[in-house]
Amino acid sequence: xxxxxxxxxxxxxxxxxxxxxxxxxxxxxxxxxxxxxxxxxxxxxxxxxxxxxxxxxxxxxxxxxxxxxxxxxxxxxxxxxxxxxxxxxxxxxxxxxxxxxxxxxxxxxxxxxxxxxxxxxxxxxxxxxxxxxxxxxxxxxxxxxxxxxxxxxxxxxxxxxxxxxxxxxxxxxxxxxxxxxxxxxxxxxxxxxxxxxxxxxxxxxxxxxxxxxxxxxxxxxxxxxxxxxxxxxxxxxxxxxxxxxxxxxxxxxxxxxxxxxxxxxxxxxxxxxxxxxxxxxxxxxxxxxxxxxxxxxxxxxxxxxxxxxxxxxxxxxxxxxxxxxxxxxxxxxxxxxxxxxxxxxxxxxxxxxxxxxxxxxxxxxxxxxxxxxxxxxxxxxxxxxxxxxxxxxxxxxxxxxxxxxxxxxxxxxxxxxxxxxxxxxxxxxxxxxxxxxxxxxxxxxxxxxxxxxxxxxxxxxxxxxxxxxxxxxxxxxxxxxxxxxxxxxxxx
Numbered sequence: 001x002x003x004x005x006x007x008x009x010x011x012x013x014x015x016x017x018x019x020x021x022x023x024x025x026x027x028x029x030x031x032x033x034x035x036x037x038x039x040x041x042x043x044x045x046x047x048x049x050x051x052x053x054x055x056x057x058x059x060x061x062x063x064x065x066x067x068x069x070x071x072x073x074x075x076x077x078x079x080x081x082x083x084x085x086x087x088x089x090x091x092x093x094x095x096x097x098x099x100x101x102x103x104x105x106x107x108x109x110x111x112x113x114x115x116x117x118x119x120x121x122x123x124x125x126x127x128x129x130x131x132x133x134x135x136x137x138x139x140x141x142x143x144x145x146x147x148x149x150x151x152x153x154x155x156x157x158x159x160x161x162x163x164x165x166x167x168x169x170x171x172x173x174x175x176x177x178x179x180x181x182x183x184x185x186x187x188x189x190x191x192x193x194x195x196x197x198x199x200x201x202x203x204x205x206x207x208x209x210x211x212x213x214x215x216x217x218x219x220x221x222x223x224x225x226x227x228x229x230x231x232x233x234x235x236x237x238x239x240x241x242x243x244x245x246x247x248x249x250x251x252x253x254x255x256x257x258x259x260x261x262x263x264x265x266x267x268x269x270x271x272x273x274x275x276x277x278x279x280x281x282x283x284x285x286x287x288x289x290x291x292x293x294x295x296x297x298x299x300x301x302x303x304x305x306x307x308x309x310x311x312x313x314x315x316x317x318x319x320x321x322x323x324x325x326x327x328x329x330x331x332x333x334x335x336x337x338x339x340x341x342x343x344x345x346x347x348x349x350x351x352x353x354x355x356x357x358x359x360x361x362x363x364x365x366x367x368x369x370x371x372x373x374x375x376x377x378x379x380x381x382x383x384x385x386x387x388x389x390x391x392x393x394x395x396x397x398x399x400x401x402x403x404x405x406x407x408x409x410x411x412x413x414x415x416x417x418x419x420x421x422x423x424x425x426x427x428x429x430x431x432x433x434x435x436x437x438x439x440x441x442x443x444x445x446x447x448x449x450x451x452x453x454x455x456x457x458x459x460x461x462x463x464x465x466x467x468x469x470x471x472x473x474x475x476x477x478x479x480x481x482x483x484x485x486x487x488x489x490x491x492x
Contacts, residue, residue, distance in 0.1 A: 006053045018120040024048055026116035031055065031099070038099045043072045045093065058093035118190065125156045125191035130184045136205045137195070141175040151177060156193055164196035166229040166265060178263065180205060197264070198228035206263055207234070210256045213248040222274040225328035229267055233285060233325045235274040246271050278303065278332055285326035289315035292339050302333040306342035353377055360411035361404055370394070371404075383408030436483045443480075446471050458484035 009027060013020035031046040035057060043060040061072060063079040063086050079086040086092075139151035139158060147162035149171050160179055171177060179195030180202040186192075196202065204221055213219040218240040226232040238245030249271050250257050257269055275281040279294040282303050293306040307315045315336050316323050327334045337345070350372055357368035360379060374393045376382050382390070382404055390401035436455065439447075450469045452458050458480060466477045 006048075006050075012117065018117060018124060022120050023113070023117065024050065026113045029116065030111075030113045031057070035099050039096065041071060042096075044096070055098045057096050057098045059096050061092040061094060063088055063090040063092065122186060122191040125193065126184055126186050129153075129156060129181065129191075129193050133181050133184060134201060134205070135181050136178055136202070136209070137181050138176060138178045139195075141171045141173055141177055143173055144171060149177070151179070151195060153193065156191070158193035158195045160195045160197065164194070164198050166197050166267070168229065169197070169265060198226075200224040200226050200232075203232055203234065203260065203264070203269070206260045207249060207256075210251070210259050211249050213238075213240075213243060213245070218243055219245045219248050223329050223331075225325040227321055227325060229265070231268045231270070231321060231325065233270045233272060233329045235272055235281070235285070235329055237274040246273060272329075278330065281330050282326065282332060282334060285329050286315050286322065286334075289322070291315070293342060300333070301331075302335060303330075304335045304337065304342065306337055306339050309338050309340070312336065312338050349377075357382070361407045363404070379408050379412055383412055436480065436487065439480070442471070455484045455487050459488045459490065 006024075009023040010020055012018075013023045028046040028048055031048075032044045035044040035046070039059070043062075045058045045060050047056045047058070048054070049056070059072075061074050063076055064073045065076055065088055067073045067075050074092065076086070076088055079090065079092065082092075137153065137158075139153040142150045142152040142157065144150070147165075149160040149165065151158045151160060158179070158181075160177075164179070164182075177195075177197075179197050180199045181193065182196045182199050182201065183194040184191065185194065203224055203226060207221060208214050211219065214221065219236055219238050221234055222237050223235040224232065225234075234249075236245045236249060238248070248256075251259075257271065261267060261269060270287065272284040272287060275284060279296050282305065283291045283294060286305065289307055289311045291305055291307055291311075295304040295306075297303070305315065314322070317325075323334050323336050350369075353372050354365060354368040356379065357363060357371055358365055361368070361382065370393065371382065376385070376390070385405070387398055387401045387405065390396060390404065391398045393401075436458075446469060447453075447458065450466060452461060452466070461481060463474060463477050463481065466472055467474060469477075472480075
C-alpha cells in the first residue's frame with residue numbers, strides 16, 4: 001500500500017510536469033492537515049519515506065523560554081533535562097500513531113494536494129514562458145470559445161483574445177497557429193499566457209526571422225504603425241552604406257516581405273526609410289502620395305503637408321488610414337491639405353503678419369511684406385534676432401535693423417503690460433463680482449470689456465451706462481446693480 005503512494009506521486013509528477021519531490025511534500029502536508037481531525041490542536045508533522053513509502057507522524061513540540069501553549073511547547077529547562085544540547089527554537093519530534101484516512105480526511109488531503117500541484121504548475125509556466133515574452137511561438141488550437149482561441153503549447157495553454165486576432169481570421173480545433181507572446185500573467189486562477197497576432201511586435205519578429213540583415217544589426221526597425229489585417233508601415237534604417245535597407249527587407253523578387261504578408265493573411269506592408277529630419281520622415285511615411293510642401297511646427301509638434309488635388313485622396317487614404325498610420329509612425333500630428341488650401345492659408349497668415357508689423361513697428365506695407373518674405377513671421381522674430389541677420393535684408397542696414405528691433409521689443413512689452421493688467425482685473429474680479437449670484441463667466445468677460453472690474457464699479461454704475469452693452473438685458477443690469485450695492489453695504 002505504501003509503495004502505491006510513491007507510484008501515485010510519480011504518475012502525478014509526470015502528468016503535471018512537476019517535480020516528484022514536490023508531489024510527495026504535498027502529500028505530507030495533506031496528511032498533516034487531515035490529522036487535525038484526530039489530534040485536534042496538536043502540531044503534527046508527517047514524513048513519507050522516499051524509498052519504502054512508509055508514513056510516519058510526529059507531534060512537534062517547540063523549545064521556548066516561557067511556555068504559553070502547554071500542548072505544543074516545552075520549557076528550555078525541561079528540554080535540556082532530556083538533552084543538554086537543546087536550545088530555544090529546537091523542535092522535538094514525538095512519534096504518534098499514523099492516522100487511517102477516512103472519507104472526510106481523504107477529501108481534505110486531496111484538496112491540499114491539488115492546491116499544491118496547481119501552485120507548482122503556475123510557477124512552472126511562469127518560469128518557462130516569462131523569459132520568452134516578445135517571441136513568436138506556435139501551438140495547436142485546442143478550442144474556440146466566445147471568439148477567444150485557446151492554444152495548446154505542449155506544457156501550457158495560451159489564449160488569444162478576440163482583439164488579438166486579425167479581422168476576418170478564424171480557427172478551428174486542431175489548426176496550427178503562430179502568435180506573438182505578449183504577456184504572462186500569474187493570476188489567482190492560474191498562470192495565463194497571452195498570444196497576439198495583432199500586436200506590432202508580431203511584424204517586428206517576423207521581419208527579424210526573414211531578414212538576416214536585421215538579425216546581425218546592419219538594418220534596424222525604428223518604428224512600426226499598424227492597422228491589423230489591413231495595412232502596416234515600418235520605418236527602417238541601415239548602418240552599412242553597401243546595403244540597401246529597403247531592398248534587404250523586400251528581398252529577391254519580394255520574397256522576404258511576401259513571407260510576412262502571407263503569415264498575416266494579405267496585410268499590406270509599406271517599408272519606408274527612417275530619417276532624423278521630421279519633414280523628410282513624414283514625406284517618406286505618406287508614400288505613395290507625392291508631397292508638394294511640408295511646414296514643420298516644432299512647438300506644437302505638428303506638420304502641415306500640402307499635396308496636389310489629385311494626390312489628396314492618396315495622402316489621406318481610405319477612411320484616413322494612410323495619414324493616421326503615418327502620424328503614428330512618425331510621432332507628429334500631420335495635417336493634410338490641398339495646394340490651393342495651403343496657398344490660401346499662407347496668404348491669410350501673410351496678410352495678418354504684415355498688418356501687425358505695420359501697426360506695431362510703424363512701417364509701411366512694402367517694408368512689412370519684405371520682412372515677412374525674408375522669414376520674419378512674428379514680432380518675436382524681429383525683436384530677438386541678431387542685428388547682423390536683419391541687416392542682410394535688401395535695403396536694410398545695421399541702424400535700421402536696430403531701430404526695428406527696438407520697436408518690436410517695445411510692442412511686445414506693451415502687450416505684456418496689457419496682459420498683466422487684464423490678469424489683475426480678473427484677480428480683483430474673483431474677489432468681488434464673481435461672488436454675485438447671477439454672474440457667470442460670460443457675464444464676467446462682458447463686464448470687463450465694458451470697464452466694470454469690481455463690485456464697487458458695478459454698484460456705482462447706472463442702468464443707462466450699461467444698456468448698450470451687448471448680451472446684457474435691462475432686467476439683468478438692474479438685478480446685477482442691486483446685488484452689487486447690497487454686497488458693498490449700501491443698504492446697511
